[in-house]
Amino acid sequence: MKTKTEIQLELLQEIDYICSKNNLNYILFEIDGLNPFHKTKEKSGLISIAMTQGDIDRFTKIIEEDYNENRYVEGIFNNPRYDSMAISYGNRNTTDIEILEISHNTHYGIQIIIHPINKSAELNGTKIEGWNSRLSKEKKIRKTLNKRVENPKFWYLKTGLSVANGIYSLTGGGKRYYSEIRKNISIDKWDDIAEYSEVSINNIDINSEDLKELKKIEMQNIPLFVNEKSEEFFNKKIENRIKNDLNTLDTLKGPKIIDTEIGYEEVFDQTKDMLLEAKGTNEEIAWKKVKVKDELKTVQKVWTLVEMTNKQVNFIHHFQESEEDLTKLDLNDKEQFNEVYDELKPVIAELKKYAKMGMTFSIDSKTDRLIEEVLMKKGEEKLLKRIKDLKEKEYFIE
Secondary structure, three states: OOOHHHHHHHHHHHHHHHHHHOOOOOEEEEOOOOOOOOOOOOOOOOOEEEEEHHHHHHHHHHHHHOOOOOEEEEOOOOOOOOOOOOEEEEEOOOEEEEHHHOEOOOOOOEEEEEEEEEEEEEOOOOEOOOOOHHHHHHHHHHHHHOEOOOOHHHHHHHHHHHHHHHHHHHOOHHHHHHHHHHHHHEOOOHHHHHHEEEEEEOOEEEEHHHHOOEEEEEEOOEEEEEEOOHHHHHHHHHHHHHHHOOOOOOOOOOOEEEEOOOOHHHHHHHHHHHHHHHHHHHHHHHHHHHHHHHHHHHHHHHHHHHHHHHHHHHHHHHHHHHHHHHHHOOOOOHHHHHHHHHHHHHHHHHHHHHHHOOOEEOOOHHHHHHHHHHHHHOOOHHHHHHHHHHOOOOOEEO
16 A cells, blocks of 8 residues: 555656656755755645746646546636645545545645745845735635535534625636736746746745756656755755655644545545534534633733723822822923923833733823823824724723
């Protein structure tokens, strides 16, 4: 019986063959340790490659024209509810299901992710805006719409998502979103990368110079393209891990069903009730966690409110004694202003602190007015506006 990684390596070999035959370019991008562009810790066990959007389009066209019932490609272009700009190329006769993350994707086989190489910065260094404010919000909305709710208790969520998806689909949301982002950031051919100082792969900015020189390395006797920086990572980390344990590259969390001989459609047919029950149970647990978290936040807010009220009482007592003298001082006189400011400094500090938490308090009308005048002279218009806004809200203590 083959392992998951052996299936992935077979898919990589197929991709390399198709690309070599059709003059398409790619770079092996994401395997633990292999990717020198990750500045943080090793990211995941997914195996992925990257191509320009133009080559991805040509690759998918080849796969669809040379139809192979044992393979699939999936992306927004053929599934508007797919929530990534990447595509997947996978084996229909295998299964790789993360039970708690079942979404509205069509395919759940062992696969390779193919990321688009996108424009990121012009040659002069000017950043290219791919996702404007509206598209960024739409991206988050799409992730929500791609969720599946299975617990009968949350029928209203399931109905709501279904209605929202219907409206989004009828208005051409998926196609419009895909088309607009492609127009903003897609690159046609590999040679076009040189027209930009930086490109982006899976939200990681890369100097385009790093993609100029590619070289092939042997990975389990399969020749694959990498950039020159990757070879040392490959030699030191990956080859030994693959030889020692071909399953260690799969590091995703959560219960999974992985089968290298039975296709996901058959697995879904045989285990549908179990999968839906497991997902529904997890949804209920997640909901309870959210409720507990919300209750904890409420308790913390109440405690913060108690602390703020205690400080407010102390300030009221303090300013009852000094308020008359302070209001007599001339704020246009530098020395007298500084004297007032030093006296008000502690209360201003607390007002700043609680404003950040969405709360504020009042002392008395004369002191409040004095604080306002001092803050205006100190150029704290934003803090003043924030305090005024909060006085109309829930957490304001008079």
